[in-house]
Amino acid sequence: MTDSLWREGISFPEALAHAAEMTDAVLGRLLAVPPDLEARVHQAMRYAVLAPGKRLRPFLVLAGARLFGVARHCALRAAAAVEMVHAYSLVHDDLPAMDDSDLRRGRPTCHRMFDEATAILAGDGLLTAAFGVLAHPDTHADPAVRCDLVAALATAAGAAGMVGGQMIDLIAEKQVLDIGAITRLQRMKTGALIAFSCEAGALLAKAPNGPRLALRGYAHDLGLAFQIADDLLDAEGSAVETGKPVGADAAAGKATYVSILGAERARAQAALLVRQAVAHLDLFEGRAELLREAARFVITRRT
Amino acid sequence: MTDSLWREGISFPEALAHAAEMTDAVLGRLLAVPPDLEARVHQAMRYAVLAPGKRLRPFLVLAGARLFGVARHCALRAAAAVEMVHAYSLVHDDLPAMDDSDLRRGRPTCHRMFDEATAILAGDGLLTAAFGVLAHPDTHADPAVRCDLVAALATAAGAAGMVGGQMIDLIAEKQVLDIGAITRLQRMKTGALIAFSCEAGALLAKAPNGPRLALRGYAHDLGLAFQIADDLLDAEGSAVETGKPVGADAAAGKATYVSILGAERARAQAALLVRQAVAHLDLFEGRAELLREAARFVITRRT
Numbered sequence: 001m002t003d004s005l006w007r008e009g010i011s012f013p014e015a016l017a018h019a020a021e022m023t024d025a026v027l028g029r030l031l032a033v034p035p036d037l038e039a040r041v042h043q044a045m046r047y048a049v050l051a052p053g054k055r056l057r058p059f060l061v062l063a064g065a066r067l068f069g070v071a072r073h074c075a076l077r078a079a080a081a082v083e084m085v086h087a088y089s090l091v092h093d094d095l096p097a098m099d100d101s102d103l104r105r106g107r108p109t110c111h112r113m114f115d116e117a118t119a120i121l122a123g124d125g126l127l128t129a130a131f132g133v134l135a136h137p138d139t140h141a142d143p144a145v146r147c148d149l150v151a152a153l154a155t156a157a158g159a160a161g162m163v164g165g166q167m168i169d170l171i172a173e174k175q176v177l178d179i180g181a182i183t184r185l186q187r188m189k190t191g192a193l194i195a196f197s198c199e200a201g202a203l204l205a206k207a208p209n210g211p212r213l214a215l216r217g218y219a220h221d222l223g224l225a226f227q228i229a230d231d232l233l234d235a236e237g238s239a240v241e242t243g244k245p246v247g248a249d250a251a252a253g254k255a256t257y258v259s260i261l262g263a264e265r266a267r268a269q270a271a272l273l274v275r276q277a278v279a280h281l282d283l284f285e286g287r288a289e290l291l292r293e294a295a296r297f298v299i300t301r302r303t
Numbered sequence: 304m305t306d307s308l309w310r311e312g313i314s315f316p317e318a319l320a321h322a323a324e325m326t327d328a329v330l331g332r333l334l335a336v337p338p339d340l341e342a343r344v345h346q347a348m349r350y351a352v353l354a355p356g357k358r359l360r361p362f363l364v365l366a367g368a369r370l371f372g373v374a375r376h377c378a379l380r381a382a383a384a385v386e387m388v389h390a391y392s393l394v395h396d397d398l399p400a401m402d403d404s405d406l407r408r409g410r411p412t413c414h415r416m417f418d419e420a421t422a423i424l425a426g427d428g429l430l431t432a433a434f435g436v437l438a439h440p441d442t443h444a445d446p447a448v449r450c451d452l453v454a455a456l457a458t459a460a461g462a463a464g465m466v467g468g469q470m471i472d473l474i475a476e477k478q479v480l481d482i483g484a485i486t487r488l489q490r491m492k493t494g495a496l497i498a499f500s501c502e503a504g505a506l507l508a509k510a511p512n513g514p515r516l517a518l519r520g521y522a523h524d525l526g527l528a529f530q531i532a533d534d535l536l537d538a539e540g541s542a543v544e545t546g547k548p549v550g551a552d553a554a555a556g557k558a559t560y561v562s563i564l565g566a567e568r569a570r571a572q573a574a575l576l577v578r579q580a581v582a583h584l585d586l587f588e589g590r591a592e593l594l595r596e597a598a599r600f601v602i603t604r605r606t
Contacts (some may be wrong), residue, residue, distance in 0.1 A: 008515035037474055037484065038491070045462065092427060095400075097419035108373070116400035117473050120423065125462035127427065131434040132457030135450045144446040147438045150453050154435030159348065159428035164341035170420050171340055181340065206350060 005062065005072050012293035019062045019079070020055035027082045030133060032122045044122035045112045045129070049087035051105040054301075056226075056294070057082045057197040063290045064215055065201030077139040078149060081130040085157050086193060088126035091119050093166060099248070127157070140204060148203045156196035165189025169254075177255050185225065190230075191223030198222070198291075214283045218291065221277035226268040226298045231256040232263060237302065270299045308365065308375050315596035320366045322382070323358035329383045333436060347417045347425035348432070352390035353391040353409040357604075359529075359597070360385045360500040366517055366593045368504030380442040381452060381503040384433040388460050389496060391429035396424050396469060402551070430460070441537040443507060451506045468492025472557075480558050484565070486527065493533075494526030501594075517586045521594065524580035529601045534559040535566060540605065573602045 006015050027049055033042040058079035094101040094109040096116060101109050111119035133139065134149045146276035154160060165188030168177075172185065198219035202212040234249050235258045249256050257266045277295045281288040309318050309378035336345040359383035365446050397404040397412040399419060414422035436442065437452045458464060468491030471480075475488065499520035505515040530532055537552050538561045552559050560569045580598045584591040 028565065034463075036467075037480075037488075038462065038470040039475070041462050041467060041470035055421060088427075092423055094421065095420075097423060117398075118470070120395055120398065120400060121466050121473075122401070123427070124391075124430065125466040128457050128461035128466065131453055132461060135438075135453035135457065137450075142446075143450040146450045147440075147446040147453075150434055150438035150450075154431050158431035158435060159341065159344055159424075160337075163424050163428040163431065164339075164344060167341040167344035167424055170424075171343070173595050176342075185340075196481075 005066055006275070006290075007073075010290075012290055012297060015063070015290050016056070016294075016297075018056065019059035020053070022062075022076055023055050023058035023083055024050055026076045027083060029069055030080055031129070034232040040114065040118055041121045041125055044110055044118045045125050047123055048091045048110045048111060048119075049084055049126060051107060053105050055079075055083060056087050056298075057193065060197040060219075060291075061200045062195065063201075063294065064198050065204055065289075066290075067211070067287055068201055068205030068207050069283055070161065070201050073138070074140050074204050075201060077133055077209050078137070078204060079197075080183065081082070081139075081149075081153065082193065084126040084130040084133070084195050085153065085162075088123040088130075089157075089193075091123040091126070095119060097227075098166075098170070101248075130205045138280045142206075145206060149200065152196055152199065152203060156192040161192035162190075165192070172254050173252050176265045179257075180189060180259055182255060182257065182260070185229040186224060187220065190227055191220055194223040194226065195219035211283060217280040218277045218295070221273045221280070222295050222298060225270045225273035225277065225295065228257045228266050228273070229299045229301065231258045232266060233302070234258075236262065267299075274299055284298050308369055308378075309593075313593075315593055315600060318358065318366070318593050319359070319597075319600075320361050322354070322362040323563075325365075325379055326358050326361035326382045326386055327353055329379045330386060333383055334432070343417065343421055344424045344428055347413055347421045348428050350386055350416060351394045351413045351422075351425055352429060354390070354410060356408050358382075358386060360389050360496065362498040362597065363497065363594075364503045366504075366509055366591075366597065367501050369593075370587055370590055371504055371508030371510050371516070373504050373507045376441070377443050377507050378504060380436055380439075381507060382500075384426070384436045384442075384452075384456065385496065385500050385503065387429040387433040388456065388465075391426040391433075391495075392460075392465055392469070394426040394429070398422060401469070401473070406553075443596070445509075448507060448509060452503065454508060455502065457493040457500055464491050464495035465493075468495070475557050476555050482538040482560075483562055485558060485560065485563070489527060490523065493530050494523055497526040497529065498522035514586060517583045520583040521580045521598070524576045524583070525598050526603060528573045528576035528580065528598065531560045531569050531576070532602045532604065534561045535569060535573070536605070537561075540568065571604075577602055 031046050033039050061079040061082055062075050090104060093099050093109045094104055095111055101113050110122055131150055134153060135146050140146050165185050168185040169189055195216055198215040199212055202215055274295045278292045281291055330488050334349050336342050362380040365378050393407060395412045396402050397407055398414055402515050405415050413425055433464055434453055437456060438449050471488040472492055498519055501518045502515055505518055577598045581595050584594055
């Protein structure tokens with residue numbers, strides 16, 4: 001059980017680091033490189049998904065699962081699946097036809113390290129593997145739970161979620177969006193997968209609607225706060241700190257929270273969202289302290 | 304029940320056309336275009352998956368499902384999921400970084416009709432949607448069956464299957480493969496999804512291993528025969544007939560069954576594979592006539 005996952009009172013930075021370590025270990029086992037000609041695509045998949053990173057989404061899966069006492073190995077497989085989908089989206093978003101980024105997480109992007117074709121395939125392979133992991137009996141004894149996870153991830157990652165959000169983001173390079181459209185874009189592009197991460201534990205535990213919806217509410221506010229913080233980092237951070245090029249949004253003439261609201265109001269808005277996010281957790285009383293700290297972290301992080 | 308799907312004694316061309324019509328109707332319903340900014344990616348998904356085509360894989364799903372009396376609407380959802388994965392693979396394979404094709408199924412490829420970024424996203428969206436369709440309760444009442452379908456599709460489509468096969472295919476442009484490596488490539492690149500198509504009905508029916516493995520054997524031989532026929536069409540067909548550029552393999556200096564064996568021996572090998580494929584169906588006695596005809600069709604088709 002995940003009661004043994006983190007000791008009572010573990011600090012957020014410790015829990016986050018531990019989540020990353022455990023998730024990477026599972027990812028490493030799930031994504032072995034075969035001694036065959038196609039090894040190259042497996043190497044690219046590992047390069048992308050095991051790149052240095054905070055593993056915030058796996059942390060959210062584990063912290064959510066912990067609220068319901070979900071078995072540790074089940075939660076870790078869901079966490080690994082979410083990170084695969086996140087990594088795939090970064091690999092495809094970085095492609096020359098999309099954001100054309102050379103740098104990601106402080107290293108060459110996947111298509112710069114390998115080549116464009118391999119990067120496309122590595123993304124495809126990661127996305128596919130995520131669904132295979134969730135559907136496998138090791139993820140949960142009850143196949144109805146596994147189907148719920150697959151269906152929820154497909155909704156979060158697909159054209160009604162992440163893929164649709166990225167489509168709008170591309171359109172935003174040619175068309176000025178208002179704040180409502182940008183909020184919808186971000187809810188789809190980053191919010192949907194963050195929401196799935198927060199809800200996965202509730203799905204694994206077959207939790208009732210109440211706590212599940214509370215986690216979704218938390219995730220929605222957290223996702224937007226996260227995005228505003230990202231926009232602020234892009235506008236004000238340095239490439240050394242963030243590990244990726246900065247100023248890309250302004251250079252692309254893209255409307256962001258920061259360009260519309262200005263840095264100060266954007267920062268206030270993010271702080272408000274974090275307070276809202278945390279309020280959703282009242283239901284869990286003292287047991288959700290790590291999620292509360294995570295919400296505060298997303299707007300204070302420098303990378 | 305699919306007993307009412309096709310009347311006793313329906314001819315293969317009629318059944319194939321009917322499978323295409325029914326699958327397209329289901330695809331059309333599953334892939335509605337929302338009245339929102341992201342509509343473009345939905346349009347590209349429909350453009351790719353509803354392009355004119357034989358719909359051989361959906362036919363295989365339906366013909367396989369019919370052997371076990373699987374409910375028609377279940378089989379059709381599995382057929383639609385398979386066609387989504389097939390269409391996604393074509394969209395990504397056609398990209399400039401991959402095969403750089405301008406023509407597919409007689410029309411501009413997805414990235415030529417839309418743009419490269421939209422095509423990448425449309426492929427991602429189709430792949431994701433396929434898993435969502437399979438995991439949905441409408442596909443089968445038993446979630447264990449749905450998980451089996453998701454897991455089997457993930458294996459067939461992922462880095463151990465289709466994605467890995469495409470990786471080897473890219474390597475084959477720079478490295479001469481022998482006939483063993485080419486056979487493995489083709490088993491992964493096209494064979495795995497054809498095998499899934501043939502087995503889906505057995506999974507939906509919770510059929511015992513015997514018939515399931517017979518269908519897999521059939522599919523493996525069929526898949527290779529299909530590929531050899533494809534190579535022959537690429538070497539000898541015309542763009543008008545095939546709806547895509549021909550001579551691409553030779554131009555890329557790629558080893559194929561035809562370049563290694565010569566056209567005549569390749570043709571003989573395909574015919575042998577078809578006889579082998581059909582022999583696997585003896586188990587089903589007179590009930591598998593449509594699958595027998597399908598095997599003969601793949602080596603006589605001109606498109």
